[in-house]
Amino acid sequence: MTKNLIVIGAGMASGRMLEHLFETQPGVWNVTLFNAEPRGNYNRLMLSPVLAGDKTYAEIVTHDADWYESHGVTCRFGEKVLRIDREAKVVVGENGAVHYDRLVIATGSNPFMIPLPGHDLNGVIPYRDLDDTETMMALGARPGARAIVIGGGLLGLEAAAGMKAQGVDVTVIHVMGHLMERQLDEAAGYLLKKSLEEKGITVLTSANSQEILGTDGRVSGLRLDDGTELPCDLLVMAVGIRPNVALAKDAGLAVGRGIHVDDAMITSDANILALGECVEHQGAVFGLVAPLYDQAKVAAETLGENPAAFIPKEVATKLKVTGCDLFSAGDFAEGDGREDIVFRDPARGVYKRLVMEGSRLIGAVMYGDTADGAWFHGLIKDRTDVSDMRDTLIFGPAFQGGTPSDPLAAVAALPGDAEICGCNGICKSTIVDAINGGASSLADVRAQTKASASCGTCTGLVEQVMALTLGDGFEVQTVKPMCPCTPLTHMDVRRLIKSRELKSMAAVMQECGWTTSCGCASCRPALNYYLLCDWPGEYQDDDQSRFVNERMHSNIQKDGTYSVVPRMWGGITTSDELRAIADAADKYAVQTVKVTGGQRIDLLGVKKQDLPDIWADLNAAGMVSGQAYAKGLRTVKTCVGSDHCRFGTQDSTGLGIRMEKALWGSWTPAKVKMAVSGCPRNCAESTCKDVGVICVDSGYVLHIGGAAGLHIQGTEVMCTVKTEDEVLEYTAAVVQLYREEAAYLERMYKWMDNVGLDHIIARVVDDADSRRALADRFYYAQQFMQQDPWAERTKPAYRALYAPLADLTLEAAE
Amino acid sequence: MTDWTDIGALEDIPERGARIIKTHMGCVAIFRTAENEVFAIDDACPHKGGPLSEGIVHGRSVTCPLHNMVLRLDTGLAQGADSGAVNTYATRIEGGRILLDTAKLRRERVA
Numbered sequence: 001m002t003k004n005l006i007v008i009g010a011g012m013a014s015g016r017m018l019e020h021l022f023e024t025q026p027g028v029w030n031v032t033l034f035n036a037e038p039r040g041n042y043n044r045l046m047l048s049p050v051l052a053g054d055k056t057y058a059e060i061v062t063h064d065a066d067w068y069e070s071h072g073v074t075c076r077f078g079e080k081v082l083r084i085d086r087e088a089k090v091v092v093g094e095n096g097a098v099h100y101d102r103l104v105i106a107t108g109s110n111p112f113m114i115p116l117p118g119h120d121l122n123g124v125i126p127y128r129d130l131d132d133t134e135t136m137m138a139l140g141a142r143p144g145a146r147a148i149v150i151g152g153g154l155l156g157l158e159a160a161a162g163m164k165a166q167g168v169d170v171t172v173i174h175v176m177g178h179l180m181e182r183q184l185d186e187a188a189g190y191l192l193k194k195s196l197e198e199k200g201i202t203v204l205t206s207a208n209s210q211e212i213l214g215t216d217g218r219v220s221g222l223r224l225d226d227g228t229e230l231p232c233d234l235l236v237m238a239v240g241i242r243p244n245v246a247l248a249k250d251a252g253l254a255v256g257r258g259i260h261v262d263d264a265m266i267t268s269d270a271n272i273l274a275l276g277e278c279v280e281h282q283g284a285v286f287g288l289v290a291p292l293y294d295q296a297k298v299a300a301e302t303l304g305e306n307p308a309a310f311i312p313k314e315v316a317t318k319l320k321v322t323g324c325d326l327f328s329a330g331d332f333a334e335g336d337g338r339e340d341i342v343f344r345d346p347a348r349g350v351y352k353r354l355v356m357e358g359s360r361l362i363g364a365v366m367y368g369d370t371a372d373g374a375w376f377h378g379l380i381k382d383r384t385d386v387s388d389m390r391d392t393l394i395f396g397p398a399f400q401g402g403t404p405s406d407p408l409a410a411v412a413a414l415p416g417d418a419e420i421c422g423c424n425g426i427c428k429s430t431i432v433d434a435i436n437g438g439a440s441s442l443a444d445v446r447a448q449t450k451a452s453a454s455c456g457t458c459t460g461l462v463e464q465v466m467a468l469t470l471g472d473g474f475e476v477q478t479v480k481p482m483c484p485c486t487p488l489t490h491m492d493v494r495r496l497i498k499s500r501e502l503k504s505m506a507a508v509m510q511e512c513g514w515t516t517s518c519g520c521a522s523c524r525p526a527l528n529y530y531l532l533c534d535w536p537g538e539y540q541d542d543d544q545s546r547f548v549n550e551r552m553h554s555n556i557q558k559d560g561t562y563s564v565v566p567r568m569w570g571g572i573t574t575s576d577e578l579r580a581i582a583d584a585a586d587k588y589a590v591q592t593v594k595v596t597g598g599q600r601i602d603l604l605g606v607k608k609q610d611l612p613d614i615w616a617d618l619n620a621a622g623m624v625s626g627q628a629y630a631k632g633l634r635t636v637k638t639c640v641g642s643d644h645c646r647f648g649t650q651d652s653t654g655l656g657i658r659m660e661k662a663l664w665g666s667w668t669p670a671k672v673k674m675a676v677s678g679c680p681r682n683c684a685e686s687t688c689k690d691v692g693v694i695c696v697d698s699g700y701v702l703h704i705g706g707a708a709g710l711h712i713q714g715t716e717v718m719c720t721v722k723t724e725d726e727v728l729e730y731t732a733a734v735v736q737l738y739r740e741e742a743a744y745l746e747r748m749y750k751w752m753d754n755v756g757l758d759h760i761i762a763r764v765v766d767d768a769d770s771r772r773a774l775a776d777r778f779y780y781a782q783q784f785m786q787q788d789p790w791a792e793r794t795k796p797a798y799r800a801l802y803a804p805l806a807d808l809t810l811e812a813a814e
Numbered sequence: 815m816t817d818w819t820d821i822g823a824l825e826d827i828p829e830r831g832a833r834i835i836k837t838h839m840g841c842v843a844i845f846r847t848a849e850n851e852v853f854a855i856d857d858a859c860p861h862k863g864g865p866l867s868e869g870i871v872h873g874r875s876v877t878c879p880l881h882n883m884v885l886r887l888d889t890g891l892a893q894g895a896d897s898g899a900v901n902t903y904a905t906r907i908e909g910g911r912i913l914l915d916t917a918k919l920r921r922e923r924v925a
C-alpha cells in the first residue's frame with residue numbers, strides 16, 4: 001500500500017531527499033510536490049554562471065518533467081500553500097486540499113530586505129531565484145546600465161561579478177569594513193576588494209545606505225548616510241536570508257529562528273519533517289549545501305522508519321567569486337593558545353593564514369592560491385597532529401616529508417639570471433658582480449645596482465646573496481624593525497606606502513607582508529599616522545588605532561580621569577575666557593587648576609562622562625581644544641614683544657598667534673612645540689623648541705630641532721628671514737618635511753640628526769620651489785585637519801561613546 | 815549558574831574598541847574585536863588599575879593605556895614578561911544583542 005507524502009518546496013534539499021527516497025523505498029510513496037516558483041528543482045548554486053552567461057537555465061535543471069513523471073510525482077508548481085491542517089492531516093493549496101500521511105516542509109529561506117525608505121520601488125530586487133537572475137541579465141542588454149548591489153557577502157559579490165560580465169556598471173555597497181567579513185579576515189577581504197576593483201567593479205566598504213531614491217515609482221539611485229548619491233537602474237539587495245517559517249508557525253509547530261527539528265529531522269509534530277534552510281537544529285541554521293544534503297539523507301531514512309541522525313560537520317567553504325580564488329575553513333578567529341602562521345606573497349596577491357591550536361590545525365583562510373585547500377580541510381576535519389610538519393605546513397602537501405631546507409642553500413642554488421629585486425629587475429649575477437667589484441655593504445649594493453633600493457622587501461635576499469659571496473667577510477647589518485609584526489623599518493614602510501600607493505591599513509599589512517592579522521599597539525598608531533600624512537583627504541583616520549589621549553582628545557591621568565586644556569592662542573587670554581574656565585572648573589568639580597609651561601590652563605580630574613559637556617561649555621565661550629595630548633602642534637609660546645616690552649623688536653605675540661592659527665590641527669610624528677621671542681633675550685625660550693623664532697631688528701631668526709624633555713637639546717639656526725609671511729611659509733615647509741620624512745614618535749631633533757641640517761636647509765631654504773611645494777602640501781592637508789575635535793565630539797553620535805553602555809547598578813535589587 | 819543580561823547592541827561598540835558597563839562590583843569593559851567577537855573583563859589593569867577599555871585592541875588582546883601591559887581578552891591573563899590577571903565574564907551575541915553573564919557580578923549583593 002502506498003502512503004501519501006506531501007513535500008512543500010522543490011529546492012535542492014527536498015530534491016535530494018526525493019532521490020534517496022525513490023532509490024531506497026521504490027513504490028512506497030505517493031508524492032505531491034508543491035512549489036511556489038513555477039518550476040521544479042534546479043541547481044541554485046549555478047545561478048551565478050547563468051547570470052554571467054556561462055550557462056543556460058536548461059543546463060542547471062536537476063529534475064525535469066520526465067523525472068517527476070517517471071517517479072509518479074504530482075507537481076503543483078506555481079501554486080502557493082495556504083495552510084497546513086495538522087488535525088485533519090491536510091495541506092491546503094490555492095487549487096485545493098491534499099491529505100498526507102507524512103509531510104515534509106522544505107520552504108527554504110526568504111531574502112532579507114533592509115526596510116530602507118524606497119525598498120518597495122520597482123527595480124529593487126533580491127538575488128534568490130531564476131526570475132531575479134533574468135531581471136539582472138536583462139539589464140545587461142541596455143547600454144550604459146548601472147546597478148548597485150547592497151551586501152558584500154558571497155551572494156552580493158556573485159551578483160556584482162555576473163552583472164559586470166554582462167556589461168553593467170556595478171557598485172557594491174558594504175556596511176562592514178571589509179568584504180565577506182564572516183568568511184574572510186581583513187587581509188583576504190582587502191585582496192578580494194582589490195581584485196574586484198581590477199575587474200572594474202566599484203566597491204565601497206564601511207558604507208551605510210540611507211535611502212533608496214526613485215522617480216515615478218522606479219528606483220533611480222541610492223543615498224548613503226554621508227550624503228553621497230549614486231545613480232542606478234537596478235538595485236540588488238543581497239544582505240542575507242531568513243528561514244521561511246511562516247507556514248510552520250501558522251500551523252503551530254515549534255519555531256525559533258527556524259523550524260525546530262530533532263536529529264531525525266522530525267518537527268514538534270511526529271508526522272511532519274522539515275529540512276533545508278528553513279530548519280533550526282540544536283540552535284544552528286544552515287545556508288551551505290553540504291549539511292542540507294546530509295539532512296536530506298537523514299529525512300529519507302526517517303521516512304523509511306530507519307534510525308538515522310543528522311550530525312553537523314565542520315564546514316569548509318571554498319568560495320568562488322568569478323575569477324577570485326578564496327578558501328576558508330574552520331575557525332579563524334584569534335584566541336588563547338592559538339597561533340597564526342601567515343604567508344604572504346604580495347607580488348602574486350597571495351595570502352594564506354593557518355590557525356593552530358596546540359598540535360592541531362583548526363582554521364585556514366586562503367586567497368589567490370587555494371590549491372592546497374582540500375588538504376588543509378582534511379587536516380582540520382581529521383584533527384590530525386601536525387607538529388612534525390609545522391615548519392613547512394603552510395607550503396602544503398608537496399613540501400612534506402623532506403628535510404627543512406637551508407635558506408642559504410636555496411639562494412645558492414638560484415641561477416645567475418634569477419630575479420632578486422622585482423622593483424628594479426635586478427638579477428642575482430648583477431649583485432654578485434657588484435660585490436666582486438668591491439661593494440661590501442648593503443648601501444654599496446643599493447647604490448651600484450639599485451637592488452633593494454625601492455621597496456626593500458628583497459633586502460633579506462640581497463643580504464643572503466652578499467653572505468654567500470663574501471663568506472665570513474659579511475656581517476648582516478642590524479636594522480631595527482618597526483615592530484614584531486614586520487621585519488621592515490619605519491622608513492621602509494613609509495617608502496612603500498608612497499611608492500605603491502597603499503591607502504589603507506589592510507593594504508599596507510598585505511603588501512608589506514605583515515605577520516599578524518591586524519597589527520599591534522605599536523604599529524597601528526604609526527601606520528595610522530603615515531596614511532593620514534601621505535593621503536590627506538583620502539585616508540579615514542582610525543580612532544581605534546590611536547593611543548587613548550588622542551582618541552579621547554584629553555590626557556588620561558593615573559586615576560582614569562582626564563585633563564582638559566583649551567587653546568590660548570599665543571598664550572593670550574581674556575577675562576571672559578578666564579571666567580568661562582572658572583565656571584567650568586566649578587561646574588565639573590575640577591580637582592586641580594594648573595598653569596602649564598606652554599602658557600595655558602590645565603583643568604585636571606574631569607570624569608570621562610563629563611568630557612562632552614565641559615567641551616561644549618568651553619566651545620560656547622569661543623575656546624577650542626588645545627590638543628595638549630596630540631602628536632601635533634601643542635603651543636606657540638610668546639613674550640609680550642614690541643607691544644609692551646622696552647626691548648621688543650617685533651610683534652612677537654601677534655606672530656605667535658598667526659603661527660598657532662596656521663599650524664594647529666596638523667598631525668605630526670611626535671609633538672611639536674614652538675615659541676616666538678621678541679628679542680635675543682629669548683624670554684619665550686625659543687632655543688629649546690622644535691621650531692623657535694627669535695626676533696631681531698632686521699627680521700626673524702628661525703631655529704629648529706630643540707627639545708627640553710628626556711633629552712635637552714639646543715636648536716640649530718636654519719636661516720634668517722625678513723617678514724612674518726616668510727616665517728609662516730618656512731615654518732610650514734619645515735614642518736611638512738618633518739611630517740613626510742620622520743619615523744613615528746621621532747621628535748624633530750632626532751629626525752634632524754638622521755637626515756642632517758644641510759638636507760633640511762637644501763629643501764627648505766635654498767630651493768624656493770621645493771619650499772613652496774612643501775608649504776602647499778602642508779596647507780592642502782590642513783583643510784582636512786583644522787577641525788576642532790571637541791566640537792565634533794559634542795555631537796550626539798559621538799556623545800554616546802563617552803557614557804557607559806549599561807548601568808547594572810540601577811537595576812532593582814533581587 | 816548563569817544569568818544572561820542584555821547590555822546593548824553589538825554596533826554600540828566600535829570595531830576594535832570597547833565600552834564600559836557599571837556594576838556593583840566595579841566597571842566591566844566590554845570589548846569588540848575585528849572579528850566581531852565580544853569579551854568582558856574588569857576595567858582595571860592588574861598593574862596600576864588603568865582603564866583597559868581605553869587601550870588599543872589587537873587580535874584578542876588589549877594594551878593598557880597607562881603603561882602598556884598586554885592582557886588577553888579571553889583569559890584575562892597578562893602576556894609576555896608581565897604577570898597578573900583580571901576577571902573575565904562570559905558573553906554571547908544573539909541577534910545583534912550582547913548578553914553578559916552577570917552571575918558573578920551579583921553574587922555578593924544577593925548574599
